[in-house]
Amino acid sequence: MTEPARRHIAIIGAGAIGVISAIELLRDGHRVTVIEPATPGGEQAASYGNAGWLSTHSVIPPAMPGTWKNVPKFLSDPLGPLAVRWSYLPKALPWLVQYLLSGWTDARVEATARALRPLLIDAPALHRKLAEEAGVGHLIERQGVMHVYPSRAAFDADALGWSIRKRVGVTWMELSADEMRQxxxxxxxxxxFGVLVEEAGRCRDPGGYVAALADHARSLGAEFVAATARGLRQANGKPVSVLTDKGEVTCDAVVVAAGAHSKPLAASIGDRLPLETESGYHVMIESAETGPRTSMMASDAKMVVNWTDRGLRAAGQVEIAGLAAAPNWKRAEILRDHLLGMFPKLPKDLPPAAIRSWLGHRPSMPDGRPCLGYSSASRDVVYAFGHGHVGLVSSARTGRVVAQLIGGREPEIPVAPFDPKRYL
Ligand SMILES: Cc1cc2nc3c(=O)[nH]c(=O)nc-3n(C[C@H](O)[C@H](O)[C@H](O)COP(=O)(O)OP(=O)(O)OC[C@H]3O[C@@H](n4cnc5c(N)ncnc54)[C@H](O)[C@@H]3O)c2cc1C
Structure with a gap:
C-alpha cells in the first residue's frame, strides 16, 4: 500500500465530527489545524447536549410516507414534538418540501435506511476504541437501548420503520408488560410494551467525550485556532486558505464540519446546499435518584431518557425555526413534565435550580442523510456535515471516511448516497 501524501488540513468545527476527523487525519500523518471559536465539547455544539444514543438502528429518516398529513399540526401546535415556527415558514418551505418528498414512499425511506446502516453499524465498538485511546473508555457503554410504548398496538403503528430496520439487519427483543416491569x-x-435493541450503545457524557477527543487530537499534534471561519478562498480550483475573523489559515485541503453552521461555508465556494437546523432541547435533573436502568425512548413523547455523568437527561423535540430564533423554553418544560410522568418516583417539587435546560441545533439535510463527500469545486474540500439526528453515533465512521476521502482512497463504506452533489 502506498503511503498517503502528507498535507496540511484545516478542519472547520470541533464538534464530534470535526474532532474525530482530526484524529483520523493525524493517524494518516497529516498536519491538522482545527478552527473552532468555542471550547470543543462546549454547550454551543449539538455534540454537547444530545441524548447520547449510539443507536446503530437509527436508520429511519425523520420524514416517512404520510408525514405530509401532519403538516397542519406542525404549523398549528407550536409545542408539538415537531413544529415549524410561522415566522420562519417562508424560509423553511423549500427544505420542508424536499423533506416531505424524500420520505414520500417506502422505497425512498428504505434507500436511506440502507445508506445509513453502514455509517452507524459497529458505532459502539468504534467509539469505545476512540474513547479508550483518549483515556475515557468508561464514557462509552454497550448495554443496548430500549423503546417503550403504551401498547403493542402503538408499536404496530410504527410497523413500517421496524420492518425496514429488520430488512437492513437490525435485530431486537420484544418485551411484554411483565418483562418491562422486571x-x-x-x-x-x-x-x-418494549423493544430492546441490544446492539446499540450509549455515551455517558457526550460533551465530555468530545472534549477528551479534542485533547487527544491535541496530544497527537493538532493545532487549535480559536476563530470563526467566514469562508474559503480558492486559487485555480484549490483551497488555499480558510478566511476567519482572526485572519487567514493557509492549507492544502479543508474539511467543513461546522454542523448546522456549515451552509454559508459551502456557499462561499458556490455550493448551495439545503442544510437546515432542527432545534432540539434537553432537560437534566442533576441529582435524580431514580430513572431508567436502560437508556430508553418514550415513543409517545419522542424523547430519549439517558443517565449521563452530569445527571438524568431527557432529550428530544424538533422545532424548525432557524439558527437565530430565541429558545422556547416551554419545550424544555414539556420534556421535564414527560420525564416526571415516566418515572413517578422522581420528586415533583424540584426547584428550578435542580433542572438544567439546553437548546441545540441538529444539522439536518432534508433526506436525513449527511453531506459526506467532495465539494463540487474541488476534491480538496470535503464536506462532513448534516448528520441530523445521528451525528454522534455516526461520527466515528464519518471521521474515518473523511480521512479516506482526503487521502484519495476508496472509502470503507458506500458514500454515493451522501454525495453533496445530489443537491447541486
Ligand atoms: C436534542 C438532541 C438530541 C440528540 N440526540 C442524539 C443522539 O442520541 N445520538 C446521536 O447520534 N445524535 C443525536 N443528536 C444529533 C447530534 O447531536 C448531532 O448530529 C451532532 O452532534 C452534530 O455534530 P457536528 O460535529 O456536525 O456539529 P456540532 O456538534 O454542532 O459542532 C459544530 C462545531 O462547529 C463550530 N462552528 C460553527 N460555526 C463555525 C465557524 N464558522 N467556524 C468555526 N467553527 C464553527 C461550533 O462552535 C461547534 O463546536 C441529537 C441532537 C439534539 C439537538
Whole structure:
C-alpha cells in the first residue's frame, strides 16, 4: 500500500465530527489545524447536549410516507414534538418540501435506511476504541437501548420503520408488560410494551467525550485556532486558505464540519446546499435518584431518557425555526413534565435550580442523510456535515471516511448516497 501524501488540513468545527476527523487525519500523518471559536465539547455544539444514543438502528429518516398529513399540526401546535415556527415558514418551505418528498414512499425511506446502516453499524465498538485511546473508555457503554410504548398496538403503528430496520439487519427483543416491569421497575405502568435493541450503545457524557477527543487530537499534534471561519478562498480550483475573523489559515485541503453552521461555508465556494437546523432541547435533573436502568425512548413523547455523568437527561423535540430564533423554553418544560410522568418516583417539587435546560441545533439535510463527500469545486474540500439526528453515533465512521476521502482512497463504506452533489 502506498503511503498517503502528507498535507496540511484545516478542519472547520470541533464538534464530534470535526474532532474525530482530526484524529483520523493525524493517524494518516497529516498536519491538522482545527478552527473552532468555542471550547470543543462546549454547550454551543449539538455534540454537547444530545441524548447520547449510539443507536446503530437509527436508520429511519425523520420524514416517512404520510408525514405530509401532519403538516397542519406542525404549523398549528407550536409545542408539538415537531413544529415549524410561522415566522420562519417562508424560509423553511423549500427544505420542508424536499423533506416531505424524500420520505414520500417506502422505497425512498428504505434507500436511506440502507445508506445509513453502514455509517452507524459497529458505532459502539468504534467509539469505545476512540474513547479508550483518549483515556475515557468508561464514557462509552454497550448495554443496548430500549423503546417503550403504551401498547403493542402503538408499536404496530410504527410497523413500517421496524420492518425496514429488520430488512437492513437490525435485530431486537420484544418485551411484554411483565418483562418491562422486571427490567424497569420505576417506569410508569402506562408503558406496556418494549423493544430492546441490544446492539446499540450509549455515551455517558457526550460533551465530555468530545472534549477528551479534542485533547487527544491535541496530544497527537493538532493545532487549535480559536476563530470563526467566514469562508474559503480558492486559487485555480484549490483551497488555499480558510478566511476567519482572526485572519487567514493557509492549507492544502479543508474539511467543513461546522454542523448546522456549515451552509454559508459551502456557499462561499458556490455550493448551495439545503442544510437546515432542527432545534432540539434537553432537560437534566442533576441529582435524580431514580430513572431508567436502560437508556430508553418514550415513543409517545419522542424523547430519549439517558443517565449521563452530569445527571438524568431527557432529550428530544424538533422545532424548525432557524439558527437565530430565541429558545422556547416551554419545550424544555414539556420534556421535564414527560420525564416526571415516566418515572413517578422522581420528586415533583424540584426547584428550578435542580433542572438544567439546553437548546441545540441538529444539522439536518432534508433526506436525513449527511453531506459526506467532495465539494463540487474541488476534491480538496470535503464536506462532513448534516448528520441530523445521528451525528454522534455516526461520527466515528464519518471521521474515518473523511480521512479516506482526503487521502484519495476508496472509502470503507458506500458514500454515493451522501454525495453533496445530489443537491447541486
Ligand atoms: C436534542 C438532541 C438530541 C440528540 N440526540 C442524539 C443522539 O442520541 N445520538 C446521536 O447520534 N445524535 C443525536 N443528536 C444529533 C447530534 O447531536 C448531532 O448530529 C451532532 O452532534 C452534530 O455534530 P457536528 O460535529 O456536525 O456539529 P456540532 O456538534 O454542532 O459542532 C459544530 C462545531 O462547529 C463550530 N462552528 C460553527 N460555526 C463555525 C465557524 N464558522 N467556524 C468555526 N467553527 C464553527 C461550533 O462552535 C461547534 O463546536 C441529537 C441532537 C439534539 C439537538
Amino acid at each position: 427490567r424497569e421497575p420505576d417506569l410508569h405502568p402506562r408503558y406496556q
